[in-house]
Amino acid sequence: MENEQKEKIEKFLHSKGILKELRRVAAAGRKSLVITFERLLEFDMGLAKHLLDSPSDFFNTAGLLLEGITKIPGLRLRVAGLDKSTVVHNVHAEHVGKFIQVEGILTRSSEVKPEVTEAVFRCRRCGEENRILQVGDLFREPLICENPNCGGKNAFDFVVESTAFRDWQSLCLQEPPETLRGGRMPRRLDCIVRDDFVDKAVPGNHVVITGVLRVVREGRRHERKKTFRKILFVSHNEVLQKGVEEAELTPDDNAKIKELAKDPWIRNKIIQSIAPSIYGYEAIKEAIALQLFGSESVDLFDGTRIRGDIHVLLTGDPGTAKSQLLKWAANAAPRGLYTSGPKASGVGLTAATVRDELSGSWSLEAGAMVIADGGLAAIDELDKMDPKESNALLEALEQQTVSVAKAGIVATLNTRTALLAGANPKHGRWEPNLNFSEQINIDPVLLSRFDIFFVVRDVPTPDGDRAVAEHIANLHISRKLPTRPPMSTDFLRKVIIYSRKNLDPKLSKEAAKVATDFFVEWRGNAKSQGNPVPIAIRQYEGIIRLAKANARMGLSDRVTVEDANRAITLIKRSLQEAGVDVETGKHDIDILMTGKSKSQHDKVKRIYEIIKELEGEHGGAAPIDEVKRITGEEGISSSFVNQT
Template sequence: MESVLKEKVEGFLHRKDILKELRKRTAAGQKSLVINFDDILEFDKDLAKCLLDSPLDFFNTADAILEGITKISGMRLRVKSLPESIEIRNIRAEHVGKFIQVEGIMTRTSEVKPEAKEAVFKCRYCGEENRVFQAGEFFRQPLSCENPNCRRKGAFDLIIESTVFRDWQSICVQEPPEKLRGGRMPQKLDGIIRDDFVDKAVPGNHVVLTGVLRVFQERQKRERRTTFRKILFVSHVEVRQKGVEETELTEEDEKKIKELAKDPWVRNKIVQSVVPAIHGCEAIKEAVALQLFGCNPTVLPDGTRIRGDTHILLCGDPGTAKSQILKWVANVAPRGLYTSGMKSTGAGLTAAAVRDDLSGGWGLEAGALVIADGGLASIDEFEKMNKDEAAAILESMEQQTISVAKAGIVATLNTRTAILAATNPKHGRFDKNIPPAQQLALDPVLLSRFDLVLLLRDEPRVDNDRSMAQHVLQMHTAPKKVVKAPFDPEFLRKIIIYARKYIDPKIEDKKVSKVIEDFFVDWRKVVAEGAPLPITVRQLEALIRLAKSNARMRLSTRVTVEDANRAINLIKTSLREAGIDTEANVVDIDLIMTGISKSQREKRQRVFDIIRELEEQYEGAAPIEKVKIQAMAEGIKEGFVDWVIEEEKKRGYLYSPTPETVSRAVK
């Protein structure tokens, strides 16, 4: 059998095309020859079957022949592109010892370590050097000295300088989010990569791995268990960067979608298909639909990358279906994840340094935003994260990368992820008398990263309440009638995949550019009249993204004036809801950007001036009661004075020499 296998492998490796590829790789200094499985199958079906059923025999034979041909120690054959991939959750006992292919998200990588391939030991008695090939995972020493005049069973010293090492790395892959449905937990598979394929992928990469599945007995303290741990000894690593674009659509799917592109009402039908079980919320449904379609990032000549993903924050009273929207979107998005801020740590959302049980060292494990790279992350209870945890995603939202420096590991991971977050008001419900942006338990720096901030208010209105009650009743009595959408979630998902794969809208019409430009300029004109700043360049970039997303949702490559106007309406809705200064009744972007409006800033400065004036009268400490009386005489509310004093004490600009007085820290 061995001679037959060797003959067939030699015949395959001595083909002209194989030898040509081998010369090309050795000339480039590479120590791996990568072959498609189909090439082996076309050459000899029995040889291909031997690879699948007895991969260790196949590779040992092939590697020995390659070393003989090239005269290079460590030359290896690697096989890729098997006809079918096995889902990680479907790996069974029958696959042990077989050559298989799996797909998934790389969630953890260890540091690259040197692994002893051939260890050299020196006998302490006679000085003879003994070579021991390290075939398994555990270190082997000589049983006895090879010197016929010695033959002692010890002791031996390892000679590091003469030992042959190779690179070694442990990894972990997880089922991709797009293949999980019905609330299933993602399954994981550990793997080991050797030689020149280490560090080919980083956490968050979508990878296709081929390799030999082996098992190792599990232990519980000193006892051996009857169960075994699965480990994939990787032959080849293929990194797929495009994520959802790798999802295949059938010809019939593409034909249906192309026909759909001719429908002038396709955009409205898509919006109507978004969370159909929820009554109303048209602006939110439109915004979420645009987020699902997104637009391609823009890369400038100097390498600067402008993101194409839209970030949306939903702020609502209790019982306004925020969580339902988030879960629906995570389920429909081609690569969607749902998580809760209450249960997420900074590492859980971004990345963590974890102890690797295979290597014993530290490894990098991907968090939710890294795993959702190329897709969408729904984060519920966003306000429940502490400031440190929320700050961890600032870089992710704007630069779409995460820089990690933990446990001696320094790396940058991709998080090209659209974020849909939901939060509650600070005090449970919205207060009409306080600007909405000041009722959110979020740092203004984080709040400003969202393209759209949309509110869901639970306000009693007879007509709306009756319509809502009828809708909820029908969901229980006739669900098929009320939850009726033009497209079911599965087909909507296919439309999104097709659009993101094939359609890249451009702004080519000068009229479109003029509409966007005029909106930006006109809204900023009011500043010259003393009004607060209503919009910044961030909103302009968000507007461009939304206009392109509108065109993509229509399955068109050209952005029209209507697309731009729809995007403008959404931006206006967001600004008027979240950026309204309730006291001055004007839109003030500073409420979102800094957490305080222009009118409040002016009143705060006046409170400071009053404190300064009273300090001069009362020997350096202003009586708080006098400050309030003078401020109220100028139209500033007592509660606002209390708020300013407490906030500025926290910041260190004010202090109280006595409980009844206040003074400036810097005079």
């Protein structure tokens, strides 16, 4: 049987097409010949089955034959493209020793290390060089000299210059967020890749990997545990350019969605289908819907990029369903991930270098924003995140990349992700007499990266309280909504996929004029001396993003005046809640950009002027009591002076 399979492999490798490709491989100096499984199947079905059932025998035989044909040592045959992929959580004991294909997101990659394939040792006694083929995981050394006239024992020098090495790298594959429903934890699978397929992918890449599943004993060698660890030894690794747009829709799905596009109330129906079990919050639900649909990023001629993803921040009183909204959005998104700031994995929200379990060296591991690349990241309690994450998150939100330079690893990972974040007020409940940035423990520079802000208040009103209470009671009694939402979450997800896959709405001149007129009009209010700047260019860019997302939500390829007006309404509401100086009642974008309103900046400036004047009068330090007396006469409180 073995000879029969060997003859089939040899015949396959000597076929006309393969020999032609081998010549190309040799000319290019490559170490691998890549074939598709379909090609092997067409040549001989039995040989293809032999690969699946006995991959080690198949590849060992193919490797020896390839070396004989090409005279290139270490030339490998790699097989790509099995008929179907196995998800990580379905890789079980039955797959051990088999050739399988697994699809997922790469979350960790180690540095590339040299691995010995054939070691050379020089006998200290006679100088004879002994060659030891390195098979398995442990380094093998000679016990006795191969020279029959010597017989020296345990007296050898390792000859690095004559030893054969190959590149080695460990990877970690994780189930993609879009396959996780119902709160199931993602499973991981360790992988090992060698030779010219190292560094083919970086953390955050969506990959499909073929390889041989093997096991190694867990724990230390002397413990002799009965359980083993699964490791996929990679044959082929392909990076997929796969966002939510690549998900497959059936012809029936496409027909239903095209029919839906004719409905003039499509936007309202989508908004009503957002988190239907949560009562009210129409504006927040509209913002979440726009996040899910998103807009295309714009790559400019000079290499810069304008992001298309929309970032939303929810804050306010406890018990107002903020976390539930985040969890619903992460579950409904075609690719969504939910995590909590203080409970994020050891690598945090972006990326970090960690110790690799297989090699013991430093490796690069992706955080939540990288794993959710191309989708939505819902991060709760953003105000409690590690302060060290703040700078990395700045880059992740605006530039949509994360740069890592640590422990000899330098890399840039993609974070093309819409962020829906939740945060709690510093003082437990929202204080209407304090400015937005004073109540939330988030760096103002980070706050400025968000497009929309919502403050969720728990204000008692008899009618509102009764409506919410009856809504919740009905959920407990009948376990269903009093009125059915226009779309199921599954169908809404398909609409989002269709829209993102097929539509890139173009901004009409009329819509652009509406957005520009609004921006210029609001900015014009700042011309009067002493007035704060109410809106910045970032909010204008936000209007464009929201308008494009509105068009996508309406399944349209053109941004209309209506889309622009809806975007402006959301921005105005957001600035009313987060960008108004409570002291003056005026819109002031400095609250979000710098953390202080213009009136506060003016007070600080006046305090410094008074201190400088008093220093001149007293020939040195200004008396604090005198500073407080003068500032008090000008309406500046002692507490503000102390803070300054």
